[in-house]
Amino acid sequence: MASTQQSIEKISINQKIGLLVPYVKKRIMAQVQSVALIVIYLICFQTIVLNIAISEAAIVATGISVVVLGLAFFMEGLFLGLMPLGEVIGIKLPQKTKLPIILTFAFILGIGATFAEPAIGILKAAGAYVKAWDAPLLFLILNKYSNYLVYSVSVGVGIAVLFGMLRFLYGWSLKPFIYILVGILSAFSFWSLFQPNMKFLTGLAWDCGAVTTGPVTVPLVLALGIGICRIASGGTSESSGLGVVTLASLFPILAVLSLGAFYLNIVPHPTEEAKFFARENRSKTLNLFNDKNEMIGYALQNAQANSQIALFDGSQEKMLEFIGKLKKDPILRKSVFGKEDIELLKNWAVQKGIESQRLAIFCEPNALKEALKNYSGVKNIKTSPVDVLLRNGKAAVQAIIPLTIFFFLVLFLVLRDKLPRPDEIILGIILAVVGMCLFNVGIELGLSKLGNSVGSNIPSSFTKISLINERQTIINFNEDIVQSAIKPNGEKEKFFHANIKNEYVPIPFVQSAYDASNKQYIYTPTKGPLFGEEKGILGFLVVLLFAFIMGYGATLAEPALNALGLKVEELTVGTFEKSLLIRTVASGVGIGMLLGVVKIIWNVPLVYLLIPPYLLLLIITKISTEEFVNIAWDSAGVTTGPITVPLVLAVGLGIGKQVNVVEGFGILSLASVCPILAVLTVGLYVNKKRKAMQQESA
Template structure:
C-alpha cells in the first residue's frame, strides 16, 4: 500500500515540481551563461585555452546549471520549511538556554552543508598542499557560525540594535586582525562571504522570519527579518582568526600546478569524483535529516503530505549538491585559474584590472540570490527603490571590488587590510544614520553577492593571476577576493538607504524606518 500511495504523491506533485525546477533553471541560466560567454570570448582573444580544458569547462557548466537548479529547488521545499519550523519551535520554548543551544547546533550543521564553504576550504587545502586542511577550515568556521547564530537569536529576543552588535563584533575582529597572519587574514574574510551561500542564507532567513514574526511590534519584526546573516558572517571571520592566533602558522607557502596537469580522459575527471563527493554530501546533510526526523516526532507534527514534501526537498538538495560540486571540481575552477594566469602574464597588466572589473560586474548580475534580494528591497520600499537601480549599484560595486583585488595582486605594497579597514569603518559609521531596515539588508547582502559563482570561478581567477605575478603570493594575494565582493554591497545599499531616507522625508514614502 505504501508504494502505491507514494506513487500517487509523486503524480500529484509532478506539475509543481516541473514548474518550480524550470523557474530555478531560468535563474541559474542567467547566473552561469554570462560567465560562459565571457570565457569563450577570452579564449579567442587574450587567453587561449587548450581544447581539453574548454570541453571540461563546458561539461562542468552543464553540470553546474543542472545541479544548482536542482539544489535551489530542494532548498525551497526542504531546507526552508525545516528552518521555519525550527524557528517557531525555538521561540515557543521561551527559554534562553534553549535558544542558545539550538543556535549552536543548527548553525554548526547547516554551515557544514554549505557548498560555497566546501569550495573555499578545498581551494585553501589545495594551494597549501594540505597544510591547512579542508576539514579544519569547515569545522572551525561551522563552530563560529553556530556561536554567532545563538548571539543573533538573543539579539532578536532582547531587541538589541543590530548596528550596536555589529560595531562590537567588528571591533573585536579589528583587534584580532593585529595578531592574525596575512595568510589567515585573507582566508578569514573570504570564509565570511563563502559561508553565507545557497544553503546557509535561506535557512537562516527562514529562522529569522519565524523568530521575529512572533514579536508584537510589527515594525521591529520587519526589521529583524534582516541582520542575522550579517552576525553569522562575523562568526566565520572570528573563528578563522582565532584559529590563526592559536596555531601560529605564519610561514605557509602556496603555489598552483593546474598548468602541469593533463588528464588522459576528460570524462574520468568527473566520474572519479562522484563517489567521494556523494559520500561527503551524505555526511553533510545527514545531521539535518536526523534533526528534522527527531523534531518531527517531538514537535513539528507535519502532515504526511508536508512531511514527504520536505523529504523530497532533501533528496533534490542532495542530488543538486553532488552535481554542482562535481561540475565545479571537474574543470570549472581550472579554467578560471588558467584564464587568470594567462591574462596576468600579458605585458600590459592593465588588461588584468579591466577583465577583473568585467568578470566582477557580470558575476554579481549572475548570482541567483541577487534577484531575490532586489525583489525584496523593491517590495519593502513599495517600489520606490527600483530593483534595476539596486542591481546596477551592486554590479558597479562588485566590479570595482574585483578590480581592486587585481591591483592588490599587481602591487605588493597594497595589502588586504588597506581596503577592508576603511571599508568596514565606513560601513559601520553609516549604519548609525541609515534606516534600520536598510542596515540589515545591506549587511545581509554581502553574503548574497558572494555566492557560488564568486566562490568558484572568480576566486580561481584570482589564484591564477597571483600565481602568474612574480611578486605576488597565492595564499596571501590570491585569497581575499570573496571578502572584497562581500564588502562593497554594505556601502552600496546603505547609500541607497540614505537616498530612501531623504526621499521619504520629502514626502515620497510614508514610512518610518528611522
C-alpha cells in the same frame, strides 16, 4: 477525494511527463540564467580577448552542465525538504520550548547549515595552490586541518545565528554588533599584518565570511527567525529578517583568525624551501603533514632536488635508495603519493624528477628514453569519474543527512510533532543530496578549472607568461638545428624551427630546457604581453576592466539580489527602487573585484585595502538609519552565491599562481565590503531625498 485520486491514477505516463517537463525546464533555466552570464563572459574573454584556448574544454563544458543540473536539484530539494522543516520548527519551537532550547537549536542549525553550503568545499580545494614554505600556517589550515577550517567557520555561523535569534526576539539594533565585530576584526587583522604567518591567513579568513552566506544558511535561518518573530512580542518579521546575513559573514572571520592564532606556534616561519626541509626546522615542518612519508611526497612533487635531499640528511644515496623502495613497495607509494598506482610514480619521474631519480626508477638509459616518449608533455594521472562521483556523493551525504537528522530529532523528540507532508520532505532531502553531489562534481570538473584557466592566463595582458598546459617535449633533439639571431641592440639570441601543429614556427632556444643526455627539449609556449609593453599601463587597465565587468555582471545574475531589491523597495515604500539597489550593489562588487585583482597583482597587503573601507563604514553606519544599515550590510551577503564563489576564488588563485604571489585570496572580501559602502552612501542620498519630499508635502 476518492474521485480526485482516481483521476490522478488515470493520467498516463506520457501525460505525467508532459506536466513534469515544463516544471523541470523552468527550474533548470533559472539556474542557467544564474550561471550563463559569468561563464560565457570568462570563456569569451580567454578565447577572444586573450586568444588562448580553454584547456580540457570538453571536461569543463561537462562540468558546467553538471553544475546547472546539480544546482537545480539542490535548490528544489532545499525548498521541498529542508526549508519547510526549518519553518515548521521555527514556528513551533518558541510555542513549546524555552529560550535556552531555542538558542541551542539556533546554534546547531548554524553549524549544520554551513556544512550543507555547496561552496564550502571549495575552501579545501584551495590548499593545492599554496606552497608550504611560503605560508606554513595557511598551508596547514588549508590541507591537514582543512576540516578544522570548516568546523571553525561553522561554529562562527552558529554563534551568528544564535545572536540573530536574540535580535529577532528582543528587537536589538544591528549597529552595536557591527561596531564591536568590525572593531575586533580590524584590530586582529592589523596585528596579523606584523606576524609572518598570520598575514597570509588574513585573506582566507575574510573570504570565509563571503562563503558562508549561501543558499542554505540564509533561507533556513530566515525561516527560523520569521517563525520566532510571529510568536515573540515586538518587532516585525519583515524587518527583523534583515541583519542575520551580516552576523553570519562577520563571526566566521573571527573564528578563522582565532584558529590561525591557536596554531601559530606549531608551524615554522616562512622561509626558503631548502631551509624549510632542513633538520633544524624538521619538527615544526612535520606538523604540517600527517606523517614523514607524506612530507617526503610533498617535497618530491613540489620542491627542488636540493630541498628533497635535505630530507635525507643531505645524502643523495639515501634519497635514491628511498625512491628505489617506492618502485617496489605499493604500500609505501600510497603513503607518499596517495595512490599505489606505479604510473603515478613514473609520471612524476619524467615530469619532475632529475636524471638520477629517473634512473632509480627506470634502471637503464634505454628504458628511460622510452619513458620519455610515453610520458612527454604535461600529463596528469586521470581520476576515475566513478571515484569523483563517489567522493563527492559521500561529502554530500555527510553535509545534508546530519542536518536532516537533527531536524527530525527536534521535531519528534523535542516538539513531539509529526512530519508535515512526509513524501515531499523526503523527496526534497533526496534531491538536495543528489544535487549537492552533482554540484560539487561540476565545481571540480568545470567551474574551478575554468576559473583557474582564466586567472592563470589573464596576466598575459601585461606580461609574458608560460602556457604550461601547452608544454611539449621534443624528442631526438639535435643542437645542430639551433641558429642565432641578432637584435638591433647587438644582443645575440638562439632559436630553432619546429613543426608545431603542421606549422613551422621559430622557438627560442633555452639551454636549461635541453636535456642533452636524453636528447630531449622541453618547449613551453609563451604568451604576452598582449596590450602594450611589458608591465605597461594598458595591459593592467585591461585586467582591471575585466575584473570590474566580471563583478558587475556576476552580481546582476544573482537571483538573491533581485529578491532583496524587491524587499527593499517594499520596505522603503518605493523610495529605494529595486533597480537602483541592484545597480549600486553590482557597481560595488565590480569595484571590489577590481581592488582584489590589484591586491593580488601588486601583492598589496589585504589590510591596507580592506580596513580603511570598514572604518569608513563605521562612521557612515553611525549616521545612517537602522533600516538602511540592515539593507546595506546584508547586500554583501547576497552577492556571493554558489556560482560566484568558486569562480572568483579560482580566478584569484590562478592569477596569484601566475604572478608568483604567496596566496590569491581577498577578492571575495573586497567584493563584499564595497557594496556595503555603495549602498549606505546611496542610502544617505535616498534618505535625504525622502526627507525633502516629506517637507515639501508638509
